[in-house]
Amino acid sequence: MSNEKTIKSALISVFSKDGLAPIVKKLNEQGVTIYSTGGTEKFINDLGIDVVPVEEVTSYPSILGGRVKTLHPKVFGGILNRQNHEGDVAELAAYNIPQIDVVIVDLYPFEKTVASGASEQDIIEKIDIGGISLIRAAAKNFADVICVSSVDDYAEFLELISENNGSISEESRKRFAGKAFNVSSHYDTAIFNYFNKNHDEAVLKISEPKGKVLRYGENPHQRGFFFGDFDELFTKLHGKELSYNNLLDVDAAVNLMLEFKNDAPTFAILKHNNACGLAQRDTLHQAYLDALAGDPVSAFGGVLISNKEIDLATAEEIHKLFCEVVIAPSFASDALELLKGKKNRILLEIHDVEMPKTNVRSCLNGVLVQDRNNITDTIEGLKNVTDTNPTDNELEDLIFASKICKHTKSNTIVLAKNKQLCASGTGQTSRVDALEQAIHKAGTFKFDLNGAVMASDAFFPFPDCVEIAKNAGITAVIQPGGSIKDQLSIDYCNANNVAMVMTGTRHFKH
Numbered sequence: 001m002s003n004e005k006t007i008k009s010a011l012i013s014v015f016s017k018d019g020l021a022p023i024v025k026k027l028n029e030q031g032v033t034i035y036s037t038g039g040t041e042k043f044i045n046d047l048g049i050d051v052v053p054v055e056e057v058t059s060y061p062s063i064l065g066g067r068v069k070t071l072h073p074k075v076f077g078g079i080l081n082r083q084n085h086e087g088d089v090a091e092l093a094a095y096n097i098p099q100i101d102v103v104i105v106d107l108y109p110f111e112k113t114v115a116s117g118a119s120e121q122d123i124i125e126k127i128d129i130g131g132i133s134l135i136r137a138a139a140k141n142f143a144d145v146i147c148v149s150s151v152d153d154y155a156e157f158l159e160l161i162s163e164n165n166g167s168i169s170e171e172s173r174k175r176f177a178g179k180a181f182n183v184s185s186h187y188d189t190a191i192f193n194y195f196n197k198n199h200d201e202a203v204l205k206i207s208e209p210k211g212k213v214l215r216y217g218e219n220p221h222q223r224g225f226f227f228g229d230f231d232e233l234f235t236k237l238h239g240k241e242l243s244y245n246n247l248l249d250v251d252a253a254v255n256l257m258l259e260f261k262n263d264a265p266t267f268a269i270l271k272h273n274n275a276c277g278l279a280q281r282d283t284l285h286q287a288y289l290d291a292l293a294g295d296p297v298s299a300f301g302g303v304l305i306s307n308k309e310i311d312l313a314t315a316e317e318i319h320k321l322f323c324e325v326v327i328a329p330s331f332a333s334d335a336l337e338l339l340k341g342k343k344n345r346i347l348l349e350i351h352d353v354e355m356p357k358t359n360v361r362s363c364l365n366g367v368l369v370q371d372r373n374n375i376t377d378t379i380e381g382l383k384n385v386t387d388t389n390p391t392d393n394e395l396e397d398l399i400f401a402s403k404i405c406k407h408t409k410s411n412t413i414v415l416a417k418n419k420q421l422c423a424s425g426t427g428q429t430s431r432v433d434a435l436e437q438a439i440h441k442a443g444t445f446k447f448d449l450n451g452a453v454m455a456s457d458a459f460f461p462f463p464d465c466v467e468i469a470k471n472a473g474i475t476a477v478i479q480p481g482g483s484i485k486d487q488l489s490i491d492y493c494n495a496n497n498v499a500m501v502m503t504g505t506r507h508f509k510h
């Protein structure tokens, strides 16, 4: 192995002391001189291990409430000197600077502090200056120094020093330097994004340090990767690796079910990012059966999601279906055992966490970013525009249908009745096509559309849709409004005893 270096000295300055003890003990066993800062020094002392306070090196106290403690030429000289450079070696001796072979740092938790809703002052104090400088210096000088910049790397570092009795190869030092720049660049990205949260600077900085190579992309001949923290959102209880397409379906399912999070038991079945079945009932079991009835053909190989714990009765029904993924806030233990009966079936327990506030997607040679569509239509926000008002039941169905519409590919028309999705037209190039697709589909699965409601993701440019809907039995319509020909649709509804409400909010989804 090339250019092995034996560790003789280490500088340790960590915010979290978790996991540090075995490393300190091992370094001590190997006779390494340990330098350290305030809290870390106390931690090491408490282990009964000798440690040199960094103040002894700098001959300077920690000042400004800890804002300046390692920022000193004697510390940075000890890290940045080139051991094979005569001038550097002479300067080290002239200024009595100790050589430092290892730097171990755990930065102030900036992101966690922001996420906790702390005050601006607390957040600013959590911008680590000394630690990030130590990391950058040690990583730059990987020719002579090894930099351990994350608790995640402690185990590997411990193995390295244990295996070779404190001797570390240049390959390992360089690999750890790469990890260190990953840590430092991610940290700075988080700080920039905090300062730029209103996008005053039209700059996009994304740092996703947790990535996963997927088996393939959308098709087997395409490579695919997921960059994100899947484990923050889910506990995977069972099943095969999630594919690129599974992840897209899971994303669609989660966003859709968030609309019904606090409602009565609701079950949805999705295929290719659109709901093909969705129902809300007094029991989850019935909600599942009625969601499945929406389109039992498309449900095959679908992604299933519920807003309540999956019980045994529901699991027994699900178990009869071939499906890719089942997502729920929890699974009763007997239900889980049963569902685990299919080796590949993916079971995900979803955590109670917020989804990102922005959507990002590739566009041409760049990316498009927009705010998440966070408007959910409510009964209170509706404007009756026809002589006939919707009944209470219809009002509830209108909101129910509108929530599904919001999460279905445009152009879309959703038909619903008694809190059950009857059918939808999805991703059509005209609204009339979407409606006709929905009516045809509802007929295939024997839905009686008399008394059903219609939701449209955008306004009706002509009165053709309300006319077709009325002839199919639809009695109430929800749509954003805003067409210069709105009045033609309203006139038709008034002449034909159809109720129409307007939301003022378009829900395109491309």
Ligand SMILES: NC(=O)c1ncn([C@@H]2O[C@H](COP(=O)(O)O)[C@@H](O)[C@H]2O)c1NC=O
Binding pocket: 013, 014, 015, 016, 036, 037, 038, 039, 040, 041, 066, 067, 068, 069, 070, 071, 105, 106, 107, 108, 127, 128, 129, 130, 131, 132
């Ligand atoms: N100011 C400095 O010179 C400085 N040097 C190291 N730190 C940080 O201080 C923390 C450790 O402090 P302590 O050992 O006192 O618990 C680490 O997170 C380290 O990244 C510093 N603090 C922030 O910038």
